[in-house]
Amino acid sequence: MELSTSEENYIKAIFKITERTGEKVSTNALAEEFSIKAASVTDMVQRLGEKSLVHYEKYKGVSLLEAGESVAKQLIRKHRLWEVFLVEKLNFSWDEVHEVAEQLEHIRSPKLTSELDAFLNYPKYDPHGDPIPDKEGRIQARIKLNLSKVQKGRIAEVIGVEESEDDFLRFLSRIGVQLGTKLEVLDRFEYDGSVVVQVDDEREVTLSEKVATNLWVTLEQ
C-alpha cells in the first residue's frame, strides 16, 4: 500500500509515543507532537484505521496494528541508516542529522535501503546509540542510559551523546572519548553530580554533571 509522507509520519509518531508511554496514544499527544490541532489528528487516525494500519476507537486513543508497526520499523530503519551515512560519510555532526534524515526516510526504494545498509557495513546502531532495525524489523535492543546514572565500579561503553554542540564534541575528543570508548566509573559525587571515570583503562578524568548527563552509555555484560 502506498502511504503519503503525512501518513508515514503519523505512524512513526504513534510508534514512538507508544514506546515511551506504553499506553494507547491520545489525539492530543499526536497533536502536540506535530504542533497541529487535535481535530486534524482525529481525521487522520480515522483514515489510518480504515486502512487497517492502526486500531482506533473514539475517545479511546490509537495503537498500531501489525501492518502499521512494520511500516514504523522500516521508517526507523531508514532514518537511522541515513543518520549513520550523514555522520560517517558526509561530516554531519550528531545533532545536524535529524532534520535531513526526516526527509530521507520517506524515499521509496528497497534497493536503496539495502545497498545503503551494505555500503555502511551493516551498522547496528545509529550515531545517537539507538539500534537500527534489520530488514525484517527486528531490533537489537540494548539498555541505553545516562553516564550520570551508572553506579560506582561499573564499566560503561559510550554509545552516543544527547546534544552535540561543537564545543562539547571538542571537549570529548580532547579527553579521548569517542563512540565505543569504555569508561569505568571510579567515583561519584552526589553533591555536584560529577563523576570520576577511567578512560579506556588509562587516563583518569573528572566529568561534570552536565557532561555526564550528555553521554549515553551501555553497561558491560
Next chain:
Amino acid sequence: MELSTSEENYIKAIFKITERTGEKVSTNALAEEFSIKAASVTDMVQRLGEKSLVHYEKYKGVSLLEAGESVAKQLIRKHRLWEVFLVEKLNFSWDEVHEVAEQLEHIRSPKLTSELDAFLNYPKYDPHGDPIPDKEGRIQARIKLNLSKVQKGRIAEVIGVEESEDDFLRFLSRIGVQLGTKLEVLDRFEYDGSVVVQVDDEREVTLSEKVATNLWVTLEQ
C-alpha cells in the same frame, strides 16, 4: 521561497522542454510530460506565474524567469549528483538510478548537497554523460553525441550509455569499454550501420549499429 515537490517538478519540466525545443512551453506539452490534463497545468502555471518563477501569458505558453531557472538548475544538480552516488557507491546500474534520483532531488539541505558533492570528489558529469551544474548553476557543456554519428578518423571518449541492460553492460566490459574509454573510429559501414573502432589504442572491435547508438561519446578537442 519554499516550493512544493509538484512546483519543483513543473519547473524542471519547463526547463527540460525549453532546452529541447527552444520554444515557449505549451500547456499540452506539460500535461503530456506528467500524464495529467491540460486544465490542471493551467492552474499550476498561473500559480507559478504569481510567484514570479515563470512568465506566463494566456494561450501563449510558459517560460522560466531567472528565479525559476535557478531552481531548475539546482534540481538538476542534485539529481545528477545523486545519480553518481547511486552508481558509484551503491551499485545501481545506469538505468536504475532515475526513479530514485527523482525522489532524492527534492531533499532540502544545502549542506547535504555540498557535502555529497565533496564526497563524490566534485564530479563534472553524471553516469549518463550529462553535465552537473555547479553551486552557482553554471553548466560545463560538452557536445554529447552517438557513437554512430562520429566520423571516420575521429577519436571519441565514452561518456555514457542510452539504455543499460545487464547484457549490454556485460558486453561492454568484455570488449574493455567503460566510462572514459577512448575509441578511434577506423571505419563505418553505412549499409548496416556498424562501426569499426580501436579501443584505447589497442584492440580493434566491430560494433553493431545497435551498440553504436547505445553509446554516448564526446569528441577529442
Next chain:
DNA sequence: ATCGTAATTTAGTCGCACCTAAAAATAATA
C-alpha cells in the same frame, strides 16, 4: 453521584493539485 472541566469529535471551511465538461481563443484548411 453529580457537576464542571478537560479531552475529543463533529461539522463546516480552505488551499493544493488534480479531475470533467463546457466555453473561448487560436490555428489550420477549404
Next chain:
DNA sequence: TATTATTTTTAGGTGCGACTAAATTACGAT
C-alpha cells in the same frame, strides 16, 4: 476569408490535510 479543428482556459467538483467553532464524551473533585 469563413469555417472547422485543435488548443487552451474557465467553472465547478474531489480527496488530502490542515483549520475553527461548536457539540459531545470522559474524568476528577467535591
